[in-house]
Amino acid sequence: MAEIVKPQTDQPESAQAHDAHAHHGEESFWSKYVFPTDHKMIAMQYMFTGMAMALIGGFMVYAFRMQLAFPGIDVPLYGVVTPNRYNALVTLHGTIMIFWVAMPVLIAAFGNFLIPLMIGCDDMVFPKVNRLSYQIFLLSAIVLVVSFFVEGGGFGGAWTAYPPLSAKAEYSQTGLGSSLWLVAVTLEFIAFLLGGINFVTTAMNARAPGMGMYDIPMVVWMIVIASVLFMASVGPLIAGAVMLFMDQNIGTAFFDPDKGGDPILWQHLFWFFGHPEVYVVLLPAMGISADIICTFARKQLFAYKTFLYTTFGTGVLSFTVWAHHQFVAGIDPRMANIFTVTTLLISIPIAEMCFIYIATLYGGSIRLTTPMLWALAFVAEFMIGGVTGIFLGASGADVYYHDTYFVLAHFHYTFFPIAIIGTFAGFTFWFPKMFGKMMNETLGKIHFWGTIIPFNCIFIPLFMLGSAGQHRRVYSYENFPDLAQPQFQDLRVFATISLLVMLGFQLVFFYNCFISWRKKEKDAGKNPWRSNTLEWVAESPPPHGNFPELPHCYRGPYEYGTPGREEDYFPQNLPA
Amino acid sequence: MSEDAAHADHHQVNYVRIWLILLGLLIVSVAGPFLEIQVVTLVTAFGIAIIKAYLVAKNFMHLNLEPRYAVYLLLTMLVFVFLFFAAVAPDVMKHEGQNWVKPRVEVVEAPVHH
Amino acid sequence: MRPIANTRSVAGIPTGRLAVWWVVASEIVIFGGLLASYVMYRLGNPEWAGYAAHTNVWMGATNTFVLLTSSLAAVLAHQAAVAGDGKKAAKLLYFTCLGAVAFLCIKGFEWTTEIQAGYTITSNTFWSFYYTAAGLHALHVIAGGIIMLIVAETAKRNEELHRVELIGIYWHFVDIVWIFLFPLLYIAK
Numbered sequence: 066m067a068e069i070v071k072p073q074t075d076q077p078e079s080a081q082a083h084d085a086h087a088h089h090g091e092e093s094f095w096s097k098y099v100f101p102t103d104h105k106m107i108a109m110q111y112m113f114t115g116m117a118m119a120l121i122g123g124f125m126v127y128a129f130r131m132q133l134a135f136p137g138i139d140v141p142l143y144g145v146v147t148p149n150r151y152n153a154l155v156t157l158h159g160t161i162m163i164f165w166v167a168m169p170v171l172i173a174a175f176g177n178f179l180i181p182l183m184i185g186c187d188d189m190v191f192p193k194v195n196r197l198s199y200q201i202f203l204l205s206a207i208v209l210v211v212s213f214f215v216e217g218g219g220f221g222g223a224w225t226a227y228p229p230l231s232a233k234a235e236y237s238q239t240g241l242g243s244s245l246w247l248v249a250v251t252l253e254f255i256a257f258l259l260g261g262i263n264f265v266t267t268a269m270n271a272r273a274p275g276m277g278m279y280d281i282p283m284v285v286w287m288i289v290i291a292s293v294l295f296m297a298s299v300g301p302l303i304a305g306a307v308m309l310f311m312d313q314n315i316g317t318a319f320f321d322p323d324k325g326g327d328p329i330l331w332q333h334l335f336w337f338f339g340h341p342e343v344y345v346v347l348l349p350a351m352g353i354s355a356d357i358i359c360t361f362a363r364k365q366l367f368a369y370k371t372f373l374y375t376t377f378g379t380g381v382l383s384f385t386v387w388a389h390h391q392f393v394a395g396i397d398p399r400m401a402n403i404f405t406v407t408t409l410l411i412s413i414p415i416a417e418m419c420f421i422y423i424a425t426l427y428g429g430s431i432r433l434t435t436p437m438l439w440a441l442a443f444v445a446e447f448m449i450g451g452v453t454g455i456f457l458g459a460s461g462a463d464v465y466y467h468d469t470y471f472v473l474a475h476f477h478y479t480f481f482p483i484a485i486i487g488t489f490a491g492f493t494f495w496f497p498k499m500f501g502k503m504m505n506e507t508l509g510k511i512h513f514w515g516t517i518i519p520f521n522c523i524f525i526p527l528f529m530l531g532s533a534g535q536h537r538r539v540y541s542y543e544n545f546p547d548l549a550q551p552q553f554q555d556l557r558v559f560a561t562i563s564l565l566v567m568l569g570f571q572l573v574f575f576y577n578c579f580i581s582w583r584k585k586e587k588d589a590g591k592n593p594w595r596s597n598t599l600e601w602v603a604e605s606p607p608p609h610g611n612f613p614e615l616p617h618c619y620r621g622p623y624e625y626g627t628p629g630r631e632e633d634y635f636p637q638n639l640p641a
Numbered sequence: 642m643s644e645d646a647a648h649a650d651h652h653q654v655n656y657v658r659i660w661l662i663l664l665g666l667l668i669v670s671v672a673g674p675f676l677e678i679q680v681v682t683l684v685t686a687f688g689i690a691i692i693k694a695y696l697v698a699k700n701f702m703h704l705n706l707e708p709r710y711a712v713y714l715l716l717t718m719l720v721f722v723f724l725f726f727a728a729v730a731p732d733v734m735k736h737e738g739q740n741w742v743k744p745r746v747e748v749v750e751a752p753v754h755h
Numbered sequence: 756m757r758p759i760a761n762t763r764s765v766a767g768i769p770t771g772r773l774a775v776w777w778v779v780a781s782e783i784v785i786f787g788g789l790l791a792s793y794v795m796y797r798l799g800n801p802e803w804a805g806y807a808a809h810t811n812v813w814m815g816a817t818n819t820f821v822l823l824t825s826s827l828a829a830v831l832a833h834q835a836a837v838a839g840d841g842k843k844a845a846k847l848l849y850f851t852c853l854g855a856v857a858f859l860c861i862k863g864f865e866w867t868t869e870i871q872a873g874y875t876i877t878s879n880t881f882w883s884f885y886y887t888a889a890g891l892h893a894l895h896v897i898a899g900g901i902i903m904l905i906v907a908e909t910a911k912r913n914e915e916l917h918r919v920e921l922i923g924i925y926w927h928f929v930d931i932v933w934i935f936l937f938p939l940l941y942i943a944k
Binding site for chain 3: 181186187188189190191192258261262263265266267269270271272276296297298299300301302303304305307308311315316317318319324325326327330334337615
Binding site: 715 | 768794796827829834931
């Protein structure tokens with residue numbers, strides 16, 4: 066019964082590849098760019114859609130931070146931020162950044178581009194399902210954007226969508242927007258379930274001959290584990306989304322306390338997914354940083370197996386911490402005790418992974434290229450986020466901190482490194498492979514500092530404001546006497562101006578992308594960073610089919626500085 | 642191929658036999674409630690469901706022939722479902738706890754037309 | 756035109772089958788989440804036993820019989836496919852599909868009766884769960900039936916016979932979900 070499907074002929078794989086692709090013939094514009102099955106092109110589609118959504122999410126930040134710094138102002142290019150619009154802006158900013166920026170870029174774009182290349186095969190195992198997953202994702206993005214323009218505007222019930230606010234149009238005042246939001250999120254989940262199955266199956270089954278479990282580059286492992294975590298955690302929320310949609314539109318009462326339902330059930334359904342979700346986006350960013358740090362420290366990852374098993378442990382533990390988001394929601398305090406313990410416990414494996422980065426760097430021959438700067442910044446900034454999480458994980462302290470800007474600053478010190486720093490790290494590192502051209506290092510470094518310094522200037526004031534008791538999700542503090550004091554308003558203004566500076570510096574990035582992409586000559590070569598992993602064996606950019614002859618793998622991915630070798634790196638595909 | 646065919650014959654008898662066992666179990670589970678003993682109803686209803694699911698998973702899905710990790714994967718997902726239930730039930734299932742009550746709501750059942 | 760990647764099987768089982776197990780795994784948590792929520796409410800609200808008394812256990816049992824039989828047909832189709840007999844596999848898959856159609860017809864009839872008697876999806880939360888859970892299951896039955904037809908069409912020509920087993924595994928999962936839905940919605944009264 067458990068027969069292995071034999072390849073169609075007895076030809077070696079490379080000859081098969083040649084035959085298979087000989088049938089491809091001419092690809093039209095439509096089949097190459099609009100309806101591709103090639104994983105690299107699908108990766109580009111996810112990347113650009115994610116970046117476009119990031120612009121929208123970033124614009125939203127601009128609008129609501131202007132309101133917070135200058136209450137009542139007519140925000141240039143937006144208009145007046147009314148309370149309803151404020152709610153919609155913060156809701157959609159959060160939703161977009163997590164589901165339509167972090168996930169598509171870190172998992173779908175990098176996953177799609179890198180996995181087949183890094184494991185040495187010619188495409189994902191299910192190219193058409195891959196294409197379908199992008200199409201569903203694109204549809205979800207369109208549905209979400211459409212929701213901004215319907216009557217009532219976009220959903221304003223926070224990305225956590227707690228009922229009854231999210232269930233009853235009379236409360237949220239965004240009846241149609243709420244439903245469209247739910248539809249968009251559910252479609253996005255389905256897209257990532259499909260995509261995730263592709264990533265996991267490809268990584269499990271399609272590896273190059275000789276590539277054992279411990280020879281897989283960390284970024285591939287991380288994306289695969291993230292996909293598994295996603296798959297295991299999103300189920301209850303999909304059920305919950307169906308229930309909430311029905312509460313919104315049909316009049317069921319799953320979460321309606323007036324009719325015997327329980328809003329806390331939604332919270333649990335949401336956070337059972339919501340907490341593993343943050344690890345779903347964290348893991349790929351950590352994988353990207355691992356690969357970059359090893360390459361630019363010219364050193365082996367300090368403890369590959371430990372790093373890997375710690376990640377497994379983190380993944381399992383991540384399913385046991387979710388109610389720390391609900392400490393003050395009315396859950397049983399004894400349950401809160403349990404979740405405090407698990408939450409504090411989970412900081413240990415993550416800290417260990419950060420220590421492994423540091424141990425990898427120690428004694429290394431460090432080159433501070435732009436990708437390396439981003440990877441190092443990821444570790445440093447993320448650790449700040451992680452440490453501040455400890456305060457929130459202790460239920461006693463959380464009674465004070467919950468729903469203040471302390472929480473907000475904490476999760477931006479984790480999410481920003483994940484979604485933005487991690488993305489820039491990966492993008493600047495693999496740009497030469499994707500486009501065949503090197504990015505400008507000087508511009509890259511200007512962009513780096515122009516992002517990192519303002520980033521800290523935005524969020525450190527927010528820690529201070531949160532400790533002072535500033536509540537979240539309030540459109541103006543003018544009517545809160547103790548929060549409206551000048552020293553606090555000054556902090557808000559300072560944060561907003563830092564945001565404007567940071568947004569300004571992103572133009573440097575776009576300019577760099579543009580001029581690098583437009584270079585006439587492909588100056589990157591196959592392996593500009595002299596890295597070990599298999600994607601650097603292919604041409605830059607890799608052709609359809611990736612490798613003229615599919616590579617064999619002879620060693621692990623981080624053999625740098627091997628004694629006795631002339632070169633300080635040892636590519637995986639070289640026999641000896 | 643001939644080995645497969647012999648194998649197949651052996652299994653063919655098994656599939657129909659399994660199906661008959663499943664039908665027998667179905668009958669028992671429908672009959673159980675008629676005894677009106679709650680424990681018996683629960684055992685026949687859910688105990689038999691578990692057995693039926695096991696038979697289908699093992700014999701029809703051939704999980705007994707798959708590599709072990711497939712079974713572990715599916716069981717792990719089940720564990721997560723139970724974890725979810727165990728952690729959420731104290732909030733959602735109960736109507737009162739330490740310093741809180743969740744008042745029962747009287748729902749007027751819709752008029753029944755026969 | 757299948758990529759080379761698709762023909763490798765480092766994990767020890769063919770790629771298609773590996774993928775189906777992951778699909779089933781993710782579906783377990785979806786249905787599990789919904790049914791766990793139902794059980795919580797059910798156990799916390801004893802009056803629901805009274806509402807559940809109005810479900811029709813005979814129709815539920817008949818549907819269970821239909822699905823179990825269609826599962827038999829599906830696994831016999833797989834056996835035929837392994838033996839290389841695409842035509843027989845296709846016939847058995849059509850029979851399985853017939854089971855799906857029968858299931859949906861019985862459900863349609865059952866729901867119509869219940870709705871006409873006044874038990875709608877908004878009558879109370881028990882009925883909301885009843886229609887939602889069975890409805891989500893029915894959507895999976897429809898999807899499975901459609902895919903089965905597509906697989907059967909190709910199998911008839913002795914092509915892509917491995918897909919017969921794959922749709923079979925999915926179908927058995929749909930059957931198992933119903934095996935649990937039946938006692939949860941019909942018997943526990």
